[in-house]
Amino acid sequence: MSSEWAIRVHNLSKTYRLYDRPGDRGKQWILPAVQTCLGRKPAQYYREVHAVEDVSFEVKKGETLGIIGRNGSGKSTLLQLIVGTLSPTGGTIEIDGRVAALLELGAGFHPEFTGRENVYLNAALLGLSREDVDVQLDDILAFADIGIAADQPVKTYSSGMIVRLAFAVIAHVKADILIIDEALAVGDAFFVQKCMRFLRAFMEHGTVLFVSHDSAAVLSLCRNALWLDHGRVADMGEAKSVCDRYLNPQASHGNVPRGAMFGESETRAVSDDGAGAQWLETSGLFGERRACIEKVAFRDASGRVLHTVQASARVSLLVWCQTSIQLLSPIVGFVVRDRLGQSLFGGNVCVAGQGSSSSTIVPGTRFVAELEFMMPVLHAGDYSLSVALAEGTQEHHVQYHWIHDALTFSSNPSELCFGLIAVELLHVELHRLVTQNSHNENANDSVAL
Ligand SMILES: Nc1ncnc2c1ncn2[C@@H]1O[C@H](COP(=O)(O)OP(=O)(O)OP(=O)(O)O)[C@@H](O)[C@H]1O
Numbered sequence: 001m002s003s004e005w006a007i008r009v010h011n012l013s014k015t016y017r018l019y020d021r022p023g024d025r026g027k028q029w030i031l032p033a034v035q036t037c038l039g040r041k042p043a044q045y046y047r048e049v050h051a052v053e054d055v056s057f058e059v060k061k062g063e064t065l066g067i068i069g070r071n072g073s074g075k076s077t078l079l080q081l082i083v084g085t086l087s088p089t090g091g092t093i094e095i096d097g098r099v100a101a102l103l104e105l106g107a108g109f110h111p112e113f114t115g116r117e118n119v120y121l122n123a124a125l126l127g128l129s130r131e132d133v134d135v136q137l138d139d140i141l142a143f144a145d146i147g148i149a150a151d152q153p154v155k156t157y158s159s160g161m162i163v164r165l166a167f168a169v170i171a172h173v174k175a176d177i178l179i180i181d182e183a184l185a186v187g188d189a190f191f192v193q194k195c196m197r198f199l200r201a202f203m204e205h206g207t208v209l210f211v212s213h214d215s216a217a218v219l220s221l222c223r224n225a226l227w228l229d230h231g232r233v234a235d236m237g238e239a240k241s242v243c244d245r246y247l248n249p250q251a252s253h254g255n256v257p258r259g260a261m262f263g264e265s266e267t268r269a270v271s272d273d274g275a276g277a278q279w280l281e282t283s284g285l286f287g288e289r290r291a292c293i294e295k296v297a298f299r300d301a302s303g304r305v306l307h308t309v310q311a312s313a314r315v316s317l318l319v320w321c322q323t324s325i326q327l328l329s330p331i332v333g334f335v336v337r338d339r340l341g342q343s344l345f346g347g348n349v350c351v352a353g354q355g356s357s358s359s360t361i362v363p364g365t366r367f368v369a370e371l372e373f374m375m376p377v378l379h380a381g382d383y384s385l386s387v388a389l390a391e392g393t394q395e396h397h398v399q400y401h402w403i404h405d406a407l408t409f410s411s412n413p414s415e416l417c418f419g420l421i422a423v424e425l426l427h428v429e430l431h432r433l434v435t436q437n438s439h440n441e442n443a444n445d446s447v448a449l
Helices: 024-037 075-083 115-125 130-144 147-151 159-170 182-186 189-203 215-221 239-247 264-272
Strands: 005-018 047-060 064-068 090-095 099-102 177-180 207-212 224-229 232-238 291-300 314-323 330-337 343-350 365-374 381-392 397-411
Touching: 005 075, 005 207, 047 075, 047 090, 047 207, 047 224, 047 232, 064 075, 064 215, 064 239, 075 090, 075 099, 075 177, 075 207, 099 159, 115 130, 115 147, 115 159, 130 159, 159 189, 177 189, 189 207, 189 215, 207 215, 215 239, 224 239, 232 239, 291 381, 314 330, 314 381, 330 365, 343 365
Parallel strands: 064 207, 064 224, 099 177, 177 207, 291 397
Antiparallel strands: 005 047, 005 090, 224 232, 291 314, 314 365, 330 343, 330 381, 381 397
């Protein structure tokens, strides 16, 4: 009977032994045994590195799980354990389905063989017969789009060409589970788009493990995410909340207590006048709170509070702040994110570096920043707006107060939008080309049809 899960990992660990000096490995072989024989406590000549430690999770069939984490957090080790190129020190892995993986550049390729020969080799490693490859070879090479290089040895390929060939193979092996490291980034923009189209189509039925440092990539591809930190699972769940916590660990660790900077009266004032937003219960807050944001309002041109936005409408974001310290170059900014947490657009009031006394804010001051802009065309749906108060320059600044999802709004455009964001067409007209005779082929008039 077929299971509901595609991958099941239980208490998985991978520990490496590191020997600091060249002779330590030999000593470890011999001396502890001798010491034990002599009745002494055996010495240890290595350090242990826990690349993956006690990791458990389950991926359901058809689920797309993003794995994020900093360099050295154990992502590659975890994937190699799942694929079987590494064996675990402890724990179990169960897989239900055919796995195709893109983990290491050139893995499964022989450098002396041509691209064409390597397709057969690589596909065989993934469980395809020679006959299966014969049928698909043209499609695989067309996908890879490496031209005559297909008949040259792979050792002459650029890293981008190797990725093209490897991806082309895994896209044609009819896998049930795809495991992809961010090797995708090596391809050029056109190839990455092609891979993304394939991936999105695959995700409609297949299971995907996608590893990246880039939380935006995880957000755009994956519904769920797992955050690895020092080999352990730091968080797992809905991709947006996991990525938020990954990007702003201070917020998730509660270093910044909610409400610490808001006097009760101020919080009430926010809700009383109805003009400002009170932070959502789910908002993440972080920053050194010596200067802070008191309330935020999003208004239309006539000053009404906005809950639903219209494309191309003039809108104002008002951010009320107060500071207990002197701010030489304050920055107040915002970012708008979609339901999946993808950052769509943002802006800031940056008076950094001007050094004029007019931009300096003295301790004990309350001030309001107004950011007015034209609303872009957004797909129908819900959006959130995060705001921040910082000091410094665009590149180097101290974050005093950042509020995730300080307010939400929805968009209900009158027209269907295509793509992530859309443009409002200012003028649309069809011009009829008029061909009067052969001497004058290019003549046209601009009579609108
Ligand atoms: N063969 C090895 N011997 C010793 N330590 C290793 C070995 N392979 C990995 N490690 C260690 O295990 C930890 C996890 O490494 P891993 O490559 O899995 O991290 P990663 O999250 O994939 O990193 P990156 O994002 O930089 O690729 C690191 O501390 C690394 O130094």
